[in-house]
Amino acid sequence: MKSWVSKLYNIWELTRNSLFYVPVIISFCFIAGIIAVFLFELHYTELVHKIHYLYAGSIEDAKSILQTALSAMITMTTLVISITMVVLSLSASQLGPRLINTFMSSRVTQIYIGFFFGSIALCLTLLILLHDNSTFDKTPRLSISASFTITFINLFILLGYVNHVARSGIADTTINRVSCEIQQSLERLCTTDDLNDNKANQALKPADFESNGRALYSSHNGYIQNIQYPTLLTLAQDTGLVIQLDCMAGDYLFKGQQVGIVYPANKITPEIELALFACIDVGENRTGAQDIEYSVRHLVEIAIRALSPGINDDFTAITVLDKLSGLLAQLMDSKLPSHIYHDESGQLKLVAKSSHKPEIFFRALSKIRDAGKQNPGILMQLIFVLGELKNSSYPNKEYDAINLQIAYIRQHITEFFAESEEQKALEKMLSKYGLKS
Template sequence: MPVIISFMFIGGILLVFWLELTYTEYVEKLKFLYAGSIEDAKTILQTILSALITMTTLVISITMVVLSLSASQLGPRLIKIFMSSRRTQIYIGIFFGSIALTLTLLILLHDQSTFEQPPKLTISSCFVLAFINLFVLLGYVNHVARSGIADTTIERVTKELENSLARLCDNTNSQQHSEASSIPSELTQHKRDIYSASSGYIQNIQYPALLEIANQNDLLINMECRAGDYTFSGQKIGTLFPKNHAHADIEIKVVECIDIGANKTGAQDIEYSIRHLAEIGLRALSPGINDNFTAMTVLDKLSGILSAALDTDLPQHIYHDEDNKLRLIGKSVTKSDIVHSALSQIRDAGKTKPDILHHIIVIIGQISLTLKSQDAQIALNQQVELIKQHIHEYFHGKEEETYLLKAIEKYSL
């Protein structure tokens, strides 16, 4: 985006320059335009160019300092979120575009013999843009300051998580489901194991391509990994059935359908953004920060996500062919996994903080009131049992014990 904006600025100043050369008689009627010489204009433009470069360098330096301090409290992914913001990209594009525009105009003014008189409109346009940059700078500073606030970051991550959940769960309609996802007994003794060819995080598994391979070769593919898992070279990641249909070249094709990279992504990993949100809460509860209010804000956002996710049909990567023959079994995220990712670490980090435990109890109680999934309810009940252990261990015989147990009793947990 900054590169595109820079080229737009260059194109814009060239267009203004061409219009001025084409319609000189009309430009002459504008008395408020620049009225100095070309030498004076070059001197002013050189000063403006130097000032813009200095300002842009200083702004970026300050930005990285602010982001570094904020990332230490909210997590390193804050920098990625900030840099991926469209508003941030537009601001940076305006700064660099102004520099590119001024430099382009200086190049145009280099040969004085080209002009009978200075290009007043073009030079004036550059002056106006330099003035506008002062207000852009104010907006950018305000944007950076707001981006470093915990609530802003939490809200961005929550929206990203909601979009990810909606996108991934919408795909369930196009998938073929089956309750009978077990491997037929006659195939269990005739298998060929699949091993990872490289180390890294699984970013994406190309299930349609795997299904096509299984159909073409009359195979059943059982994947024992999913997006978000870390694999090392030589690790078993799946099995092909039957063995006599699974040749070495087919195994290579199957492995190529698994995209492995250095970092996790949210392409297929529902827990990716949940872990990011939970990380903010964990850092807030660390002894160095000890910000319970930020952790409770995270829990509030997670409660909405959990309520939606636990009553939604999560993607189940089980596919059949046109004859309803089982062809592909993929490892899928469960509702228990989502509950664990969202609550377990924050609960453990806040086990000595009665306000955090009470907040988790209230959230679980409110979710349970409308929850229909039995598996999800079991996972939530496990969290409640662990909270009871924390209460007995850290608040036995204290007022906090009575307070927390009454909250549990209130929601019949």
């Protein structure tokens, strides 16, 4: 992925979770639309007045109705915001506060809220236009009728929004939405980078790399959101350097932490060091621009909260495991970028920390397994997921990660279900999938 594309996507990730941008854009569109209709009516007044089913009252009556409609729209929008805050509060308490971004990033939610704010802006704009009677000779029937129609439609939009919010509050809806985000991330990130030379995919660093290299240290605190690998590669080629990054997207940096090593040390200048750090975007929050585990963590958090004593919802946790099984199968059949880059002559120029499938696999299942280690139903579902993954037809199976999870499950069975019917059932399930040692 090119540097500017990656950087733009990171900016998009930061802005799409906001309820601000889409409603503002829609409001400006409504304002522009009513002004366009008003100007059209000024130029084609006679043509408009031939349409008999349009508003036929006086301007003063129209102003009075518009003021009432504006007041009603403000009240309706206040109700919408209140409903939204209630849903966000429930989502934060039951599914986790990080899932608020998932709700706010819903384009449908943003469009609904934008329509209400846009209707207020439309009514207010038309009231301002009608205030000066000298700009038109006859009542602007089309503009007034359009505003009345939009206000009437808002009644049904409110019903649609309530239905949308009610569905959004269901755990399964959130799980499906997060699963789609993970799937899109895998499709976007799990590809072979065209900058990576497959013929020389080993990081053969110079013999004196450690002794003649210079360590670089972070001057900021925050999460790495995006690393511009193509720009780093170009910088290394132009300056004759070999760059090693000990961090990747999703890692947290603190001031003074070692970011990497640059070789040779005598070629490094303050300008080069600034250019290198400019390729690493650091912010207050993690984003999914290059971080594969970003949305996986959200899905795992739903399962952990569902298994907490205060909620104790096994079915939600099982739904998460069902979704994770498909996503992990897709991950096993994908190729993660290695971030090892060479120049045209095959010399190593850039090597960076990369994600590994076993680590992602382990982090995705370990916390859920630990939270449900005393729950035979959760362990049964984990055995089912691990068994299906191990016996699947995907060629790139991560057997080590699967076997490690199975070993932990055997330990939980011995520790919590010794000499019980649950132990017999769980061991039978292990034997069914050939997972018993």
